[in-house]
Amino acid sequence: MSAEQSRAFGRQILPVAGIGLVGVLPVLLGGSNSLLNIAVLIGIYFIVCIGLSLIFGIGGQLSLAQAAFYGIGAYTSALFTTKLGAPVLLGFCAAALTAGVIGWILAAPILRLRTVYLAMATLAFGEILITLIRENRGLTGGSTGLLNLPAPAVGPFAFDTPLSYYYLVWTVALAAAWVARNIIRSRIGLGLRALSDTEIGAASCGVDVARFKTWMFTLGAVLAGIAGALFVHYITFISPDSFSVSFSILMVMILAIGGRDSLAGALLGAIAVTVLPILLASYDRYSELIFGVLFLAAVMFLPNGLAGAGSSLVRRLTVSARSSGERASD
Amino acid sequence: MTEPHILSVEGLTRRYGGVVAVDGLTFKVRRGTITALIGPNGAGKTTTLNVISGITPRSGGRVFLSGEDATDLRADQICRRGMARTFQTPQVFRSLTVRENLVVATMRLGTTSIAAAAFRTARLRKEEEGFRRSADEWLDWVGLAHCADRPIGSLSFGQVRMAEVARVLASKPDIILMDEPASGLSRAETQTLRSVLLRIRDAAITVLLVEHNMPFVMSTAEHVVVLDKGRFLAEGDPAAIQADAAVRNAYLGRG
Ligand SMILES: Nc1ncnc2c1ncn2[C@@H]1O[C@H](COP(=O)(O)OP(=O)(O)O)[C@@H](O)[C@H]1O
Numbered sequence: 001m002s003a004e005q006s007r008a009f010g011r012q013i014l015p016v017a018g019i020g021l022v023g024v025l026p027v028l029l030g031g032s033n034s035l036l037n038i039a040v041l042i043g044i045y046f047i048v049c050i051g052l053s054l055i056f057g058i059g060g061q062l063s064l065a066q067a068a069f070y071g072i073g074a075y076t077s078a079l080f081t082t083k084l085g086a087p088v089l090l091g092f093c094a095a096a097l098t099a100g101v102i103g104w105i106l107a108a109p110i111l112r113l114r115t116v117y118l119a120m121a122t123l124a125f126g127e128i129l130i131t132l133i134r135e136n137r138g139l140t141g142g143s144t145g146l147l148n149l150p151a152p153a154v155g156p157f158a159f160d161t162p163l164s165y166y167y168l169v170w171t172v173a174l175a176a177a178w179v180a181r182n183i184i185r186s187r188i189g190l191g192l193r194a195l196s197d198t199e200i201g202a203a204s205c206g207v208d209v210a211r212f213k214t215w216m217f218t219l220g221a222v223l224a225g226i227a228g229a230l231f232v233h234y235i236t237f238i239s240p241d242s243f244s245v246s247f248s249i250l251m252v253m254i255l256a257i258g259g260r261d262s263l264a265g266a267l268l269g270a271i272a273v274t275v276l277p278i279l280l281a282s283y284d285r286y287s288e289l290i291f292g293v294l295f296l297a298a299v300m301f302l303p304n305g306l307a308g309a310g311s312s313l314v315r316r317l318t319v320s321a322r323s324s325g326e327r328a329s330d
Numbered sequence: 331m332t333e334p335h336i337l338s339v340e341g342l343t344r345r346y347g348g349v350v351a352v353d354g355l356t357f358k359v360r361r362g363t364i365t366a367l368i369g370p371n372g373a374g375k376t377t378t379l380n381v382i383s384g385i386t387p388r389s390g391g392r393v394f395l396s397g398e399d400a401t402d403l404r405a406d407q408i409c410r411r412g413m414a415r416t417f418q419t420p421q422v423f424r425s426l427t428v429r430e431n432l433v434v435a436t437m438r439l440g441t442t443s444i445a446a447a448a449f450r451t452a453r454l455r456k457e458e459e460g461f462r463r464s465a466d467e468w469l470d471w472v473g474l475a476h477c478a479d480r481p482i483g484s485l486s487f488g489q490v491r492m493a494e495v496a497r498v499l500a501s502k503p504d505i506i507l508m509d510e511p512a513s514g515l516s517r518a519e520t521q522t523l524r525s526v527l528l529r530i531r532d533a534a535i536t537v538l539l540v541e542h543n544m545p546f547v548m549s550t551a552e553h554v555v556v557l558d559k560g561r562f563l564a565e566g567d568p569a570a571i572q573a574d575a576a577v578r579n580a581y582l583g584r585g
């Protein structure tokens with residue numbers, strides 16, 4: 001099998017394996033609710049990070065607005081369903097739409113900024129939003145938030161157990177990953193990588209830099225908005241604490257640990273930041289310290305994250321397997 | 331095609347604070363020629379290319395492409411009008427392979443619909459396959475076919491320059507601007523570049539060449555425009571320019 005063929009084979013087998021694993025994972029977890037809770041959270045982080053890997057990982061624009069769009073989606077759906085009594089699935093659509101429209105409006109002025117200035121501006125946007133939410137007590141419940149959010153339902157079937165919610169979240173996550181993967185592989189994906197290398201070079205090659213950035217920022221906002229809505233209807237309450245700047249930083253950490261330029265990186269990072277603190281919980285006071293040290297080590301020694309380390313390991317293994325195979329056939 | 335001049339620059343001016351980098355420059359480029367823009371270091375050649383190609387805003391003057399006003403267009407809009415360029419310091423995409431660098435340059439051709447990309451439609455797949463094939467043809471044209479799958483950062487400097495030339499061709503331009511394409515090349519690479527330039531011209535693509543290497547300019551270009559301190563100094567065929575006293579002064583006066 002040539003390298004080209006094996007890559008094509010990998011492209012076909014990986015999605016099938018991924019869908020299969022998502023399908024049978026609850027069985028492997030023995031139906032444990034606490035493990036399913038973790039899997040739901042990983043799925044929600046993954047959805048947010050798929051968007052971030054398009055705008056930041058591929059496009060090179062460091063946005064710290066993911067928490068804000070996550071919050072916009074969450075509050076939109078919460079208000080739609082509690083104040084207007086809309087069905088939750090409609091609330092999800094409204095969440096995606098509202099986050100997307102705000103993202104699209106914000107994109108033009110904010111994406112003219114670059115590097116640390118962009119990071120600061122997107123951070124400020126998040127701070128303004130949190131303040132608005134806290135101060136509009138009548139609508140949002142202020143710091144206390146809103147309680148008793150309903151579960152999504154299709155006809156008589158409600159997604160009100162960890163197992164059913166797991167399948168809902170991961171269906172959305174896989175759909176988002178499929179779309180993102182298509183974009184990354186397309187000419188638009190190449191254009192995004194190009195503009196992150198040199199905007200002048202990309203523009204001279206016909207890449208409409210502002211338009212490409214706007215698309216990715218908007219798509220990232222939509223995904224974060226859906227993820228936020230999925231999150232609050234799972235835990236059934238909403239308060240501003242979940243949407244602080246630290247959430248945006250956590251999302252960037254996920255890409256730093258997992259690898260910023262592939263979807264596998266977003267997934268591995270989401271697993272790492274969710275599972276590690278639980279594994280480290282027994283160290284009590286030192287757990288955060290150990291997490292911090294591990295994070296530092298990952299960033300320092302794995303420049304392309306866990307995904308990069310994994311793929312270079314696979315490459316080394318196949319090369320050595322091939323050369324030993326050649327030796328054997330000599 | 332009634333307009334014999336594919337590019338026409340009128341009174342182009344660009345100031346940087348107190349420095350007038352380009353000062354009321356007027357010149358024309360005839361369709362199908364290799365025209366050189368020369369001048370001493372700091373004469374304003376790169377700035378002229380930057381303003382024409384939409385990278386730097388002008389302070390004054392106008393730019394016409396095939397008789398149509400193309401002043402103040404963005405770089406990607408200029409590219410869509412059929413003008414492509416190379417850079418004094420190559421602006422290649424280090425995170426991409428050589429072939430992918432060329433595919434980016436096809437952006438003005440075909441569709442760039444985000445919806446088609448998101449759902450990877452059959453039509454899009456077919457189109458992108460065609461762009462990859464045409465990228466390979468251009469790489470073959472400049473002798474880089476064997477490098478198609480390599481990261482562009484792994485190429486030698488001369489190969490990177492040539493890859494940038496191939497990338498420009500991949501956008502199927504009517505006119506190419508080149509900023510010192512021979513600088514940093516070996517003698518053999520410069521020969522290859524000359525033959526590629528002549529083949530580009532034979533393919534009915536106009537070239538505006540900014541170049542330092544005088545023997546190279548004189549043996550490649552058929553028309554030469556001379557710039558000094560941002561101003562038009564002289565123009566003519568290579569022999570006339572070499573004989574021109576004012577041009578000699580401009581060069582010798584500054585070493
Ligand atoms: N970005 C810039 N900011 C300030 N001055 C500039 C800038 N770019 C060019 N200049 C000045 O404009 C003049 C022309 O520069 P340039 O166009 O690079 O000349 P050339 O390409 O002919 O060597 C020089 O004096 C240079 O210092």
Ligand SMILES: [Mg+2]
Nearest residue numbers: 375376377418
């Ligand atoms: Mg120059």
